Amino acid sequence: MAEVRTGAAIVAQSGGPTPVINASLLGVIEEASKHSQISALYGARFGINGIIHEDFVDLLAQSKSTLDGLNYTPSSALGTSRHEVQRADLQRVLDVFRAHDVRYFFYNGGNGSMGTADEIARMAADSSYELNVIGIPKTIDNDLMLTDHTPGYPSTAHFFACAVRDIGADNLALPGQVEIIEVLGRNAGWIVGATALAREQENDAPHLIYFPEEPLPLDRLLADVDRVFRKLNRCVVAVCEGQLDEHGEPYGADVRRGSRGSLAMNLGHRLAILVSERLNIRARSEKPGLLGRSSAAFILKHDWHEAQECGRAAVRAAVAGNGGNMISLLREKTSEYRVQTGEVPLRDVALLEKVVPAALRSDHDVTPEFLAYAGPLIGSVRHYPQFEPVSVPKRISPKLESHQ
Amino acid sequence: MAEVRTGAAIVAQSGGPTPVINASLLGVIEEASKHSQISALYGARFGINGIIHEDFVDLLAQSKSTLDGLNYTPSSALGTSRHEVQRADLQRVLDVFRAHDVRYFFYNGGNGSMGTADEIARMAADSSYELNVIGIPKTIDNDLMLTDHTPGYPSTAHFFACAVRDIGADNLALPGQVEIIEVLGRNAGWIVGATALAREQENDAPHLIYFPEEPLPLDRLLADVDRVFRKLNRCVVAVCEGQLDEHGEPYGADVRRGSRGSLAMNLGHRLAILVSERLNIRARSEKPGLLGRSSAAFILKHDWHEAQECGRAAVRAAVAGNGGNMISLLREKTSEYRVQTGEVPLRDVALLEKVVPAALRSDHDVTPEFLAYAGPLIGSVRHYPQFEPVSVPKRISPKLESHQ
Numbered sequence: 001m002a003e004v005r006t007g008a009a010i011v012a013q014s015g016g017p018t019p020v021i022n023a024s025l026l027g028v029i030e031e032a033s034k035h036s037q038i039s040a041l042y043g044a045r046f047g048i049n050g051i052i053h054e055d056f057v058d059l060l061a062q063s064k065s066t067l068d069g070l071n072y073t074p075s076s077a078l079g080t081s082r083h084e085v086q087r088a089d090l091q092r093v094l095d096v097f098r099a100h101d102v103r104y105f106f107y108n109g110g111n112g113s114m115g116t117a118d119e120i121a122r123m124a125a126d127s128s129y130e131l132n133v134i135g136i137p138k139t140i141d142n143d144l145m146l147t148d149h150t151p152g153y154p155s156t157a158h159f160f161a162c163a164v165r166d167i168g169a170d171n172l173a174l175p176g177q178v179e180i181i182e183v184l185g186r187n188a189g190w191i192v193g194a195t196a197l198a199r200e201q202e203n204d205a206p207h208l209i210y211f212p213e214e215p216l217p218l219d220r221l222l223a224d225v226d227r228v229f230r231k232l233n234r235c236v237v238a239v240c241e242g243q244l245d246e247h248g249e250p251y252g253a254d255v256r257r258g259s260r261g262s263l264a265m266n267l268g269h270r271l272a273i274l275v276s277e278r279l280n281i282r283a284r285s286e287k288p289g290l291l292g293r294s295s296a297a298f299i300l301k302h303d304w305h306e307a308q309e310c311g312r313a314a315v316r317a318a319v320a321g322n323g324g325n326m327i328s329l330l331r332e333k334t335s336e337y338r339v340q341t342g343e344v345p346l347r348d349v350a351l352l353e354k355v356v357p358a359a360l361r362s363d364h365d366v367t368p369e370f371l372a373y374a375g376p377l378i379g380s381v382r383h384y385p386q387f388e389p390v391s392v393p394k395r396i397s398p399k400l401e402s403h404q
Numbered sequence: 405m406a407e408v409r410t411g412a413a414i415v416a417q418s419g420g421p422t423p424v425i426n427a428s429l430l431g432v433i434e435e436a437s438k439h440s441q442i443s444a445l446y447g448a449r450f451g452i453n454g455i456i457h458e459d460f461v462d463l464l465a466q467s468k469s470t471l472d473g474l475n476y477t478p479s480s481a482l483g484t485s486r487h488e489v490q491r492a493d494l495q496r497v498l499d500v501f502r503a504h505d506v507r508y509f510f511y512n513g514g515n516g517s518m519g520t521a522d523e524i525a526r527m528a529a530d531s532s533y534e535l536n537v538i539g540i541p542k543t544i545d546n547d548l549m550l551t552d553h554t555p556g557y558p559s560t561a562h563f564f565a566c567a568v569r570d571i572g573a574d575n576l577a578l579p580g581q582v583e584i585i586e587v588l589g590r591n592a593g594w595i596v597g598a599t600a601l602a603r604e605q606e607n608d609a610p611h612l613i614y615f616p617e618e619p620l621p622l623d624r625l626l627a628d629v630d631r632v633f634r635k636l637n638r639c640v641v642a643v644c645e646g647q648l649d650e651h652g653e654p655y656g657a658d659v660r661r662g663s664r665g666s667l668a669m670n671l672g673h674r675l676a677i678l679v680s681e682r683l684n685i686r687a688r689s690e691k692p693g694l695l696g697r698s699s700a701a702f703i704l705k706h707d708w709h710e711a712q713e714c715g716r717a718a719v720r721a722a723v724a725g726n727g728g729n730m731i732s733l734l735r736e737k738t739s740e741y742r743v744q745t746g747e748v749p750l751r752d753v754a755l756l757e758k759v760v761p762a763a764l765r766s767d768h769d770v771t772p773e774f775l776a777y778a779g780p781l782i783g784s785v786r787h788y789p790q791f792e793p794v795s796v797p798k799r800i801s802p803k804l805e806s807h808q
Contacts, residue, residue: 017577042796046579056796069789074570076577077791099799166478166698173421173480175450177667179694254673256680263581264677264688269658269670276660276668284668289690290583294570296786297701382700385473387481392446392460395503 004321005130006037007103011059012044012051014081014109014116015139018152019074019159019299020307024108024136026070027311029059035319038104047081048116051093054100072304074296085116090123097124097131104132104318106311110139110150114326115350121324132323134314135346138307140293142190145352146344147328151307152293154377156184157194159298160238161381163288165198168205168236169384175234177282178225178275181206182268184292186242188355189213191292194374195238196366200383205236210243211361217246218274224364226279241267241287300379306339313341337376408725409534410441411507415463416448416455418485418513418520419543422556423478423563423703424711428512428540430474431715433463439723442508451485452520455497458504476708478700489520494527501528501535508536508722510715514543514554518730519754525728536727538718539750542711544697546594549756550748551732555711556697558781560588561598563702564642565785567692569602572609572640573788579638581686582629582679585610586672588696590646592759593617595696598778599642600770604787609640614647615765621650625675626682628768633685645671645691704783710743717745741780 011028013021025043032041041059044050057078070077083089097105107117114135124131137144142153160183171179183192189211196209207228210216221237228235245251253270256263268285275283310327317325325343332338360370415432417425429447436445445463448454461482474481487493501509511521518539528535541548546557564587575583587596593615600613611632614620625641632639649655657674660667672689679687714731721729729747736742764774 013577017574040796043791053802054796054798054800057791058794058796059791061794062792066789066792073573073788075573075788077789079577079579082578095800100796162699162701163695166700167694169477169479170421170694170698173417173483174486175483254677256677263686264673264680266670266673269668269673272668273658273660282667284693285691286693286695287689287691288695289688289692290571290574291567291690291692294574295566296570296788297566384477384479384700385470385481387447387461387463388466388470390462390465392444392458392462392504394458396458396499398457 008040009104011106013076014113017075019155023307024311027308031312031315046079108136118346132318135326143188148331154303161197164195178235180268180285182287185240206238212240412444413508415510417480418517421479423559427711428715431712435716435719450483512540522750536722539730547592552735558707565601568599582639584672584689586691589644610642612641616644
């Protein structure tokens with residue numbers, strides 16, 4: 001183990017909040033207090049901005065009741081940021097680190113943040129400033145390379161699998177219409193694919209699942225919906241907010257782009273209108289949206305614990321002198337689901353995006369390989385019973401067809 | 405107690421599903437099996453349509469495991485219907501009742517269904533067919549008269565209060581934008597008002613609550629949002645899907661009307677676009693939609709038990725010969741929340757709509773009277789802690805304003 005310098009540590013959360021991002025923070029706090037090399041632990045408020053403006057909260061001075069209260073609290077307790085980091089920002093970050101004698105930096109984010117973390121590590125090395133930068137993986141999108149999965153994905157996928165089950169039960173009880181469920185995810189279909197776990201029996205929702213990895217021609221969507229609806233008199237479609245048609249366009253949906261990706265959009269609604277107009281079938285859409293990444297009720301315990309373990313592992317890696325790495329999750333090849341943490345170089349995950357491979361998806365569904373991957377991560381979704389069809393013999397002539 | 409005739413009983417679910425509609429059904433099944441006057445209990449599949457087509461399931465022949473499995477199962481297990489009942493339908497219903505010697509009819513629905521139940525009871529009386537019709541209240545909208553509240557409302561309101569809390573936590577963690585949350589409810593604002601229960605401290609979401617009982621001019625909405633956003637750099641707005649502007653229009657939202665009310669719509673999205681365009685503030689919208697009435701995770705135990713008790717009370721009322729009544733809930737005037745069931749004439753609730761009285765709402769919020777009413781029904785929403793602001797002294801000169 002390399003000798004590391006004693007100094008302060010900073011932890012920051014970056015990008016969109018997740019249901020378990022605070023678990024990683026709690027893991028960092030818990031582990032940091034065990035290591036004498038870490039003389040202080042500051043939390044940056046609102047991501048990189050907190051470092052730039054020296055806006056810190058002293059995390060080792062928090063009361064036990066505050067820390068206990070953060071257990072199973074979703075969203076980012078420190079605040080986060082989507083600020084696009086510039087070169088001048090990074091120089092300022094290093095100046096602030098020097099001023100506070102910061103020797104450990106834990107950056108909890110996705111692939112963009114891992115790129116920033118890698119740049120900070122390189123700039124520190126170039127100026128011979130001893131700094132251990134460790135990335136902690138976080139993204140509901142599950143699109144980080146070199147890790148079995150990313151903390152936050154299982155809970156968010158669980159939310160959407162349950163949402164599809166519940167809206168599917170509503171659609172079964174009050175049939176005669178099509179339900180479009182807009183699922184979080186721009187480029188990677190890990191979450192939308194996981195809605196397949198809502199099924200128990202044939203004909204259970206979701207009836208159609210589309211992956212944003214492939215363009216979906218409107219005519220194909222309409223043909224699929226029409227086929228399902230004619231058979232079942234109902235249809236639940238799971239589609240990503242980022243799904244594009246064969247022209248690379250969102251079907252004419254009303255999308256306003258912010259500085260990073262789209263903000264307001266109504267893709268599900270647009271598809272419901274198209275189904276209604278072109279197929280003359282009643283259709284509506286639901287868009288749980290950000291509720292899917294912020295709902296406390298759907299946090300999975302193992303996701304929370306894995307996120308917490310990533311925070312602990314990050315501190316251990318830092319005091320071992322392994323700066324420049326990101327913590328990863330490795331799934332053991334056992335029949336029972338088990339994971340361990342590992343480490344991968346930041347530069348190998350920075351800015352790369354892991355989409356769903358072709359072998360895990362079909363035209364309008366997942367493949368068994370997808371279920372083998374996602375099933376153990378998300379676990380079983382409780383299913384609802386149906387009445388046993390003990391029917392009662394009819395006693396009078398059938399009602400006229402007009403009432404069928 | 406009047407002497408009642410022994411015969412078969414039919415139960416049907418009507419209108420939109422709720423999270424606890426199956427509790428009332430289980431209550432009917434449980435209680436019916438205790439009374440010798442009820443010789444058989446049939447469940448009509450898909451509401452009144454199941455009666456018209458003699459499509460019944462024998463509810464006393466169901467296995468214990470099926471009935472146990474229905475506990476805390478949302479949505480309508482028998483299936484439901486929005487079929488608009490015609491006079492000819494009612495004649496057919498009576499013909500079917502006669503053919504099966506049905507002497508008890510339990511109709512679980514909202515104010516429209518109570519009107520239908522009342523008509524069936526009158527037609528039976530007019531033709532001297534002895535029939536006890538009992539209404540069981542059900543609607544997430546809470547808009548039935550003469551009952552303290554309606555089963556299904558508390559759980560659905562709980563869903564939306566938690567949704568506003570969770571999306572509010574996301575908005576606090578990643579500020580700089582406005583969140584419009586579209587809440588179920590066309591004409592009555594009982595659910596949207598209950599989102600006020602998401603607040604614990606000043607400045608907690610929701611920052612603005614609008615009641616559909618009053619038109620909301622766009623200029624007023626924009627002025628409210630602008631004021632909140634300038635103060636907090638964030639803003640969460642809770643607004644009903646049925647909110648209309650001062651012209652009685654949905655702000656130019658893209659609404660498609662089905663046979664009963666609107667189907668596809670995108671009001672929240674439309675308002676987000678208007679906020680974004682007119683105020684130049686980032687804005688987006690979330691629409692949990694039907695998930696709010698179908699989510700198993702937000703079923704409140706007392707709501708479930710009250711719904712079940714309404715089912716039991718309906719059977720007791722029927723075998724007591726009290727046909728023509730609806731079961732109601734009466735809140736006791738005790739400091740602890742307690743309710744009893746009562747009975748009110750179907751004709752006094754039929755087709756009437758209980759909107760939120762003026763005393764319970766203000767311009768863009770609820771009044772303390774609303775909280776006194778809804779608080780005990782929905783209970784406390786767990787709140788999330790914030791870090792104690794133990795800040796760290798700055799050590800270098802402030803960063804240039806461009807990064808503020």
